[in-house]
Amino acid sequence: MNTSALIRPAWTPATIALMVIGFMVFWPLGFAMLAYIIWGDRLEGFKRDVNRATDGIFAGCRRGSDKAARWGNGSARTGNVAFDDWREKELERLNEERRKLDEMLTQFDEYARELRRAKDQDEFDRFMANRNKSTAPTKTDPSTETTSTKRGKGSNLLDD
Numbered sequence: 407m408n409t410s411a412l413i414r415p416a417w418t419p420a421t422i423a424l425m426v427i428g429f430m431v432f433w434p435l436g437f438a439m440l441a442y443i444i445w446g447d448r449l450e451g452f453k454r455d456v457n458r459a460t461d462g463i464f465a466g467c468r469r470g471s472d473k474a475a476r477w478g479n480g481s482a483r484t485g486n487v488a489f490d491d492w493r494e495k496e497l498e499r500l501n502e503e504r505r506k507l508d509e510m511l512t513q514f515d516e517y518a519r520e521l522r523r524a525k526d527q528d529e530f531d532r533f534m535a536n537r538n539k540s541t542a543p544t545k546t547d548p549s550t551e552t553t554s555t556k557r558g559k560g561s562n563l564l565d566d
Contacts, residue, residue, distance in 0.1 A: 415443055417443060425439040
């Protein structure tokens with residue numbers, strides 16, 4: 407028995423005949439058959455990629471509707487009271503853990519933001535100190551020495 411398809415993406419007599427007939431009947435059909443002959447072997451990979459992309463897009467919708475159907479408002483009771491009570495307690499415990507984790511994440515984000523701000527402030531202070539050193543006059547003038555020694559970490563350019 408022959409397992410190869412009669413119409414496959416290759417230059418076979420059947421595909422050539424279909425392409426010619428397609429051009430005679432309606433020219434876009436002929437071009438479609440020509441495209442199938444040339445690029446049809448890539449069609450499986452293309453279909454697989456498109457299916458994965460659409461599955462990824464609509465997976466969130468499915469998860470949301472499945473979750474609502476299963477766990478929403480206690481309407482999806484199994485009939486086993488002990489199991490339903492245990493499930494509700496576990497879901498409450500998991501929700502509490504989620505809230506704790508979200509709170510810890512918020513605290514860590516604030517901590518990291520404060521560290522970045524402190525690091526940026528330190529770098530800015532060093533830049534300003536180096537800048538002030540490079541713009542300072544090269545002569546040793548007693549009036550400039552007293553003002554430069556009075557400058558501290560929080561000095562401002564507007565103080566001059």
